[in-house]
Amino acid sequence: MNIEFLTELNYDNQEPPQTIIIDIDENSSIGELLSKIHEITKIPTYSELNWDGNIEKISCRYYFKSGTEYEEYQMIRDLDQKICDFPKNGVNGELSLFIDGSVGLVN
Amino acid sequence: MEVSDLLISYKFDQNLSYPEIVNNLQKGDTLVIIEDFPLSDNDFQSFINRIGVSIKENRNNNGESIFDVKIFKQNNFFTSIANSNLAFPLHTDCADLDSIPNCIGLLCIEPASESQGTNNFMFLNNLIKQLSKNEIKELQNKKWKFRNHWRSILTSVNKSYKICYDRVTMESFSKMNKTEIEELNNLDKLFKSVSFKIKLKKGDLILFRNDLMLHGRDEIDINSNRLIKRIRFNVN
Numbered sequence: 191m192n193i194e195f196l197t198e199l200n201y202d203n204q205e206p207p208q209t210i211i212i213d214i215d216e217n218s219s220i221g222e223l224l225s226k227i228h229e230i231t232k233i234p235t236y237s238e239l240n241w242d243g244n245i246e247k248i249s250c251r252y253y254f255k256s257g258t259e260y261e262e263y264q265m266i267r268d269l270d271q272k273i274c275d276f277p278k279n280g281v282n283g284e285l286s287l288f289i290d291g292s293v294g295l296v297n
Numbered sequence: 298m299e300v301s302d303l304l305i306s307y308k309f310d311q312n313l314s315y316p317e318i319v320n321n322l323q324k325g326d327t328l329v330i331i332e333d334f335p336l337s338d339n340d341f342q343s344f345i346n347r348i349g350v351s352i353k354e355n356r357n358n359n360g361e362s363i364f365d366v367k368i369f370k371q372n373n374f375f376t377s378i379a380n381s382n383l384a385f386p387l388h389t390d391c392a393d394l395d396s397i398p399n400c401i402g403l404l405c406i407e408p409a410s411e412s413q414g415t416n417n418f419m420f421l422n423n424l425i426k427q428l429s430k431n432e433i434k435e436l437q438n439k440k441w442k443f444r445n446h447w448r449s450i451l452t453s454v455n456k457s458y459k460i461c462y463d464r465v466t467m468e469s470f471s472k473m474n475k476t477e478i479e480e481l482n483n484l485d486k487l488f489k490s491v492s493f494k495i496k497l498k499k500g501d502l503i504l505f506r507n508d509l510m511l512h513g514r515d516e517i518d519i520n521s522n523r524l525i526k527r528i529r530f531n532v533n
């Protein structure tokens with residue numbers, strides 16, 4: 191299936207999304223799909239925060255495009271949810287995801 | 298100073314005066330706490346709508362303004378420090394954003410057991426009293442990197458001060474030398490020494506200034522069901 195994805199959401203200067211073809215059954219979980227995307231794109235699944243001698247790995251957050259406005263994304267909270275349950279709001283009607291690997295907004 | 302001097306308490310459905318609450322937040326030298334607050338997102342949102350303008354974020358519930366502060370992992374890692382069980386040192390929220398919301402509301406849906414997850418607060422007023430003129434100047438002059446923004450910890454606006462501090466952001470996104478780390482260690486100690494603790498009960502809504510105080514929380518048991526709902530907002 192075709193997947194559209196972004197790795198940065200920048201309201202002022204948005205890069206166009208990338209498109210990727212993933213061989214997966216839409217009855218699989220969104221988590222499986224995301225693992226495949228990580229595998230192919232080499233986007234790390236976590237980044238590190240460090241302060242006062244602590245180091246903590248923080249997971250990527252995943253969002254799906256929930257509406258037609260360009261900034262309309264909602265967080266994916268359940269990685270076991272089926273791919274086919276998600277709306278397809280990409281430019282060409284594909285599933286559109288935002289993989290947020292930055293650790294901005296630590297709180 | 299007694300903690301009760303720093304708190305203005307209300308009970309929901311009794312003597313709630315919205316202009317008074319706004320006024321307290323504008324002054325910013327007290328915390329506002331409202332007991333017996335209803336535990337629904339709707340009530341929380343409509344309450345905040347009456348006193349300020351809330352900030353929407355994609356990661357909030359339904360992409361709106363309420364964020365569930367609870368332990369949450371994906372890929373075996375916490376999705377933020379707020380979503381971890383870790384202690385969170387005294388900080389400003391959104392210290393790395395272009396514009397930093399000036400208020401935060403935290404609604405306690407489920408407290409952690411015993412003293413876990415207790416909130417810590419520090420008023421900028423009380424910090425200033427501990428600082429010499431030179432120390433204040435230094436905190437105003439030295440710029441630190443908050444991810445994409447260089448900011449000083451203290452800024453002076455119309456003869457009053459504002460604070461911006463988040464060690465996790467500051468240290469995670471810049472290389473610091475030994476002296477700077479020591480500076481932060483000393484600041485953390487100082488902040489802690491003028492901070493005080495409040496353990497929220499179920500149904501407590503606490504409102505406070507994000508630019509006139511620092512907040513943090515104690516460690517939580519990894520299996521805790523602690524749930525705090527958060528709205529960031531601006532009062533004018």
Ligand SMILES: [Fe+2]
Nearest residue numbers: 297389390512
């Ligand atoms: Fe915070």
